[in-house]
Amino acid sequence: MHDEDTSLQGYFGxxxxxxxxxxxYSRASGxxxxxxxxxxxxxxxxxxxxPTIDHHS
Incomplete structure (x- = not known):
């Protein structure tokens, strides 16, 4: 939907x-x-x- 600006505070992807x-998250998402x-x-x-995600279940 949108891309984040790497120069802005709070950027994490x-x-x-x-x-x-x-x-x-590792599954398909929206x-x-x-x-x-x-x-x-x-x-x-x-x-x-x-919440903590258990990737082994």
């Missing part, structure tokens, strides 16, 4: 595939866009609380 891999009025720190805290 250019493509959807890059961002999914960073978050630990992308949706949402707006967050909070700070980048709050957003990263949300990402850090993501």
């Amino acid at each position: 250019k493509s959807l595939s890059d961002r999914l891999q960073y978050m630990g 992308e949706d866009v949402a707006y967050n009025s909070g700070s980048l720190v709050e957003l990263l805290m949300i990402y850090s609380m993501r």
